Amino acid sequence: MRPTVHDIAAEAGVSLATVDRVLNNRPGVRAVTRDKVEQAIETLGYVRDVAAANLAKGRTYPLIFIMPAGDNSFMRGLEAEVRAATVRSAAERTEITILTVPAFNAQALAEALAEAHRRQPAGVAVVAIEAPEVTAAVKRLRDDGIAVVTLVSDLPGSARDHFAGVDNVAAGRTAGSLMGRFLGNREGPVAVLAGSMLVRDHRDRLEGFQAVMRDCFGTRALLPVVEGQDDAALAEKLVAALIDAHPDLAGIYSIGAGNRGLVAALEKAGKAGTICVVAHELTAYSRAALLSGTIDALLNQDAGHEVRSAIRVLKAKADGLAVIAAQERIRIDIFLKDNLPSGQV
Structure with a gap:
C-alpha cells in the first residue's frame, strides 16, 4: 500500500x-x-497526489485558448468544442477564456499571447503560427511558469510544453499515398491548395505529401503550391485559375480549410468528380462533397479530443504531474463516403 x-x-x-x-x-x-x-x-x-490535494482544496485552473477568427469551418468547430468544455467547467475545475485573433497574423497572435501573460492563467492553449515574435511570446509565458500547449498547428523549437494535434507529416504522406493510388495511370499534374505556409501544420503536410509523390509516384508532375489563406472566395479563384491553366489537371490536394471554394470552383467548371480531390477535416461542407463524389477522401482530426487533451495537459503541467503520452495521442482518421460516421458534424 x-x-x-x-x-x-x-x-x-x-x-x-x-x-x-x-x-x-x-x-x-x-x-x-x-x-x-x-x-x-x-x-x-x-x-x-497533487491532483487529489488540489481537488480537496477546491483549486480551479484558469485557462486561456487563443484561436484564429474567420469562417474556417474546422476552427469554428474547434471553438465549439472549447465552449462545450466551459459547460463542464464546474466538474473539471476550469475557468476557460477564449481569445480570437485574425488568421495567419503573427503580430496579432504575439499580442494575444502577451495579453494572456498579463492575465496570469494556469495555462494557455494556442493555434500557433511559426514566427519569431510568437516563439518569443511563448518563451515569456514559460519563463513565468505558465504552461503552453500548441493546438492543431505546432511550434517546434519553442519552449511549449506539449502539442495537441496529429502528426501532420504522416497526414501529408497518407494524402500522397491516397492520391497516387486513386489516380493510377491517369495522366496529368496534381495541384496543392494550402492556407498559408506560415503555419507548421500546412508545411508539414506538404512535406509528407511531396515526399510520397516523389518517392512512390515520381513521374507525376506537382504544380507549385497556391495559398488561399483558408478563404473560400480566394480559394475558388485560385482553383478556377488552375483548371483554366491546366485542362489536364488530374488531382488537387487541399491542405487547409479552403474546401468550400474548391468545391464551388470544381462544380462551376463541370469538373466535380473528374478531378481527384484529397482534403482535410470533416465538416458539414466536406461531408456533402464527399457524399456527392466531388471529394474522394478526407483526413480528419478529432477536435474534441484535441481540446480535452489540451485541458488535461495544462492541468497536469500546472500540478507538476507527468503527461500520459498514449492518452494524448491524436489519431488521423481517413474517411471515404462509404465509412462516414453517422450524424451531423
Whole structure:
C-alpha cells in the first residue's frame, strides 16, 4: 500500500496538522520538527497526489485558448468544442477564456499571447503560427511558469510544453499515398491548395505529401503550391485559375480549410468528380462533397479530443504531474463516403 499522511505523522511522531503544514510549506513549524517530517517522508517513500490535494482544496485552473477568427469551418468547430468544455467547467475545475485573433497574423497572435501573460492563467492553449515574435511570446509565458500547449498547428523549437494535434507529416504522406493510388495511370499534374505556409501544420503536410509523390509516384508532375489563406472566395479563384491553366489537371490536394471554394470552383467548371480531390477535416461542407463524389477522401482530426487533451495537459503541467503520452495521442482518421460516421458534424 502507498504510504499516507497518517503514516508520516506516526513515523515522525507529530500531528496531521503539522504534516499538512510541512507538505504545503506553511509557517509555524520548528526546524527540528520539519526535519523529522521530511525524514519520515523520505523513509516511507511518500509521493504526494497533487491532483487529489488540489481537488480537496477546491483549486480551479484558469485557462486561456487563443484561436484564429474567420469562417474556417474546422476552427469554428474547434471553438465549439472549447465552449462545450466551459459547460463542464464546474466538474473539471476550469475557468476557460477564449481569445480570437485574425488568421495567419503573427503580430496579432504575439499580442494575444502577451495579453494572456498579463492575465496570469494556469495555462494557455494556442493555434500557433511559426514566427519569431510568437516563439518569443511563448518563451515569456514559460519563463513565468505558465504552461503552453500548441493546438492543431505546432511550434517546434519553442519552449511549449506539449502539442495537441496529429502528426501532420504522416497526414501529408497518407494524402500522397491516397492520391497516387486513386489516380493510377491517369495522366496529368496534381495541384496543392494550402492556407498559408506560415503555419507548421500546412508545411508539414506538404512535406509528407511531396515526399510520397516523389518517392512512390515520381513521374507525376506537382504544380507549385497556391495559398488561399483558408478563404473560400480566394480559394475558388485560385482553383478556377488552375483548371483554366491546366485542362489536364488530374488531382488537387487541399491542405487547409479552403474546401468550400474548391468545391464551388470544381462544380462551376463541370469538373466535380473528374478531378481527384484529397482534403482535410470533416465538416458539414466536406461531408456533402464527399457524399456527392466531388471529394474522394478526407483526413480528419478529432477536435474534441484535441481540446480535452489540451485541458488535461495544462492541468497536469500546472500540478507538476507527468503527461500520459498514449492518452494524448491524436489519431488521423481517413474517411471515404462509404465509412462516414453517422450524424451531423
